Amino acid sequence: MDIRLARLEDAEGIVRVCTDAYRHTYPGIIAASHIEKTIKEFYNLERVEREITDVSDAWNGWFVAVDNGQVVGAAGGGFTADSVAELFVIYLDPARKREGIGSRLLTAVTDDQRARGAKEQWVSVQKYNDMGIPFYEAVGFEYQEERPAHGYSEEEGYRSLRYKRRI
DSSP: OEEEEOOGGGHHHHHHHHHHHHHHHOTTTSOHHHHHHHHHHHSOHHHHHHHHHOOOSSOOOEEEEEETTEEEEEEEEEEEETTEEEEEEEEEOGGGTTSSHHHHHHHHHHHHHHHTTOSEEEEEEETTOTTHHHHHHHTTOEEEEEEEOTTSOGGGOOEEEEEEEEO
8 A cells, every 4th residue: 555645647536535435424414415515616626636736835735545556545634824734634435444544644644744844733523423533533633622614604503523633
């Protein structure tokens, strides 16, 4: 298994993994219409290709886990302040969970952010996400607060849990 920065030829695999994982993770937590809206906005080929090539402090790029030439996981993050980094996204092929792929992807993102000067790392996880919450807690993230989920109004009722860790 190869964990590395994504290349343009990985874009379709990133779209596939993120789309499949998003649909697998959120039924019963987020309405189907919101799931599809998020997929259309964030996990489309044009956007992912742009995010592979347009790397900055705000977006550090996509990292991928590639096994036998196929993308089986993808993650990315960026900075929200001078020494404050964020893990914005991490998804795995739903059939490949519990193999250590997520931990390896997180390590790659974290090592990159640390090299860029990060001292702490944050992540948001959807409330009731029983796949994500135990993972983040197991790798040292500590709960900080609950707030309306990004992109949703208070009235829609979707809640995000904020976690951070020192890196």
